[in-house]
Amino acid sequence: MDADSIGRFDVEVDVLVIGYGCAGAAAALEARACGAEVLLLEQAGGGGGSSALSGGEIYLGGGTPIQQACGFTDTPEEMEAYLLAALGPQADAEKIREYCRGSLDHYGWLTGHGVPFKPGFWDSPTWVPPTDDGLMWLGENAWPFTDIAKPAPRGHRVTSEGFGGKVLMNALSAAVEAAGIQVRTNTQALQLIMDGPRAAGVLARHFQDRIAVRARRGVVLATGGFADNPEMVAMHAPLLTGLGVTSDGGDDGRGIRMAQAAGAAVQRMSTAQVGIALVPGLAVRGLLVNDVGQRFINEDQYPGLLGQAALFRHDLAVWVVLDEQAFEEVPEAERWGVQPGFVAETIGGLEQEIGMPEGALSSTVHEYNRYAALGEDPYFHKAKQWLRPLEPPFAAIDVRRGFAPPEMGSAGRGGAEVFTLGGLRTGLDGEVIDLSGDPVPGLFAAGRAASGLHGHGYLSGTSLGDGTFFGRRAGAAAAAG
Numbered sequence: 001m002d003a004d005s006i007g008r009f010d011v012e013v014d015v016l017v018i019g020y021g022c023a024g025a026a027a028a029l030e031a032r033a034c035g036a037e038v039l040l041l042e043q044a045g046g047g048g049g050s051s052a053l054s055g056g057e058i059y060l061g062g063g064t065p066i067q068q069a070c071g072f073t074d075t076p077e078e079m080e081a082y083l084l085a086a087l088g089p090q091a092d093a094e095k096i097r098e099y100c101r102g103s104l105d106h107y108g109w110l111t112g113h114g115v116p117f118k119p120g121f122w123d124s125p126t127w128v129p130p131t132d133d134g135l136m137w138l139g140e141n142a143w144p145f146t147d148i149a150k151p152a153p154r155g156h157r158v159t160s161e162g163f164g165g166k167v168l169m170n171a172l173s174a175a176v177e178a179a180g181i182q183v184r185t186n187t188q189a190l191q192l193i194m195d196g197p198r199a200a201g202v203l204a205r206h207f208q209d210r211i212a213v214r215a216r217r218g219v220v221l222a223t224g225g226f227a228d229n230p231e232m233v234a235m236h237a238p239l240l241t242g243l244g245v246t247s248d249g250g251d252d253g254r255g256i257r258m259a260q261a262a263g264a265a266v267q268r269m270s271t272a273q274v275g276i277a278l279v280p281g282l283a284v285r286g287l288l289v290n291d292v293g294q295r296f297i298n299e300d301q302y303p304g305l306l307g308q309a310a311l312f313r314h315d316l317a318v319w320v321v322l323d324e325q326a327f328e329e330v331p332e333a334e335r336w337g338v339q340p341g342f343v344a345e346t347i348g349g350l351e352q353e354i355g356m357p358e359g360a361l362s363s364t365v366h367e368y369n370r371y372a373a374l375g376e377d378p379y380f381h382k383a384k385q386w387l388r389p390l391e392p393p394f395a396a397i398d399v400r401r402g403f404a405p406p407e408m409g410s411a412g413r414g415g416a417e418v419f420t421l422g423g424l425r426t427g428l429d430g431e432v433i434d435l436s437g438d439p440v441p442g443l444f445a446a447g448r449a450a451s452g453l454h455g456h457g458y459l460s461g462t463s464l465g466d467g468t469f470f471g472r473r474a475g476a477a478a479a480a481g
């Protein structure tokens, strides 16, 4: 929308931030710290977004006080090497370098704004620890990454009973209030207002009223991703069609489309975090196989990478195969109600029940057991601590049946819940890049509205992590005008 067509602006501020999740809160706080007058617009009745529903895991490293207290050493260089590999192919090398070099400072910024982390260590693959431990592995100790970077656990989990996102957003919201940042809720940004090539504000809706907001120095889009918009999913990420969505329900992609209308470029639109309906503790103690009974990945990798491999390479037609000991070893609180759907005394009986070709699963389990007895996994190099020959009776879990714990949002066609990682193309300071490769003056983006650290891969903690990290940079850059 052309600024000339706006008779009079209803509100004027220095920096306008759209969306009050983790990225928007971080942008607003940093813009305010730089001396700007800041307004946060939020379409919902309150702040929080998907960030408040999240597990509260934040990917941090380089030797944080929590890592040190748990006895781990780490460097930004090892962190960078791991992220480049695990978030690839085509991870954003420049952003990853900045992120890793700034990680200790970012830890300090978060804790300085009241975000709590507890020095306790959870030492088993999981989505979210059932304890309030503050540190966990996110696949750093799994092959092939052990050949690429010295492993250190970097999953920093905000201290909380259950999921920690609410604690994170409570802390950031208290800081927003203390900083005197204006917040308008129930106010949805509809269109960018452009002053020539420059983003100059937005037209927004507050119930029946239209409000024109002018941003003297910059507009930051922190509106989340597009997984809740079926048309955009069909257009950009067809393999995600019909799956459940991991979000607050508001990932409608509007912020991305508003910027596209102003000439912004998008990138990596087809990739996503894939929250496969699998209990990592069960999978790592057993096998993950496809529909012809073959393993395709080491089961101790970060479960999101298992999910991506299962969805993008096997259309989720995958089973967890395990025995009684594996099932019993995982505490009930960590099983999330999942029960094996198939049980048999022999592997041959199990493959028959599942409907696999005769011998398909038997040969896999035979090979796995033969090497596991020697403490080896020459196929996928699963860590020794998880290797043990499986014994009868055997069981299998079909991940397409899904599970839906309360915090995971709506259950879709089962098997996986996703959120999108692609979005607006941005530079290191969140500046939105247009189709010619130039910044759109006055326009910034962060969080899932933007394409961040990620190429194809995803690790837990890198969404809240890059959302807050690059949100801060976008807020500072917008304040600089």
Ligand SMILES: Cc1cc2nc3c(=O)[nH]c(=O)nc-3n(C[C@H](O)[C@H](O)[C@H](O)COP(=O)(O)OP(=O)(O)OC[C@H]3O[C@@H](n4cnc5c(N)ncnc54)[C@H](O)[C@@H]3O)c2cc1C
Pocket (backbone or CB within 6 Å): 018, 019, 020, 021, 022, 023, 024, 041, 042, 043, 044, 047, 048, 049, 050, 051, 052, 053, 054, 055, 056, 057, 058, 059, 165, 187, 188, 189, 190, 222, 223, 224, 225, 246, 247, 248, 250, 254, 255, 407, 408, 409, 419, 446, 447, 448, 449, 460, 461, 462, 463, 464, 465, 467
């Ligand atoms: C159950 C669950 C668990 C998760 N666990 C983790 C985890 O442990 N670690 C991790 O890193 N990530 C996790 N995630 C993902 C992570 O929470 C999100 O990717 C991240 O919070 C996105 O942050 P954001 O600031 O970009 O968006 P959001 O937090 O979603 O905030 C965007 C805000 O913008 C508002 N908005 C949108 N459009 C408009 C508009 N036009 N006008 C005004 N307001 C608008 C929305 O209402 C929303 O409040 C999890 C997500 C869920 C749902």
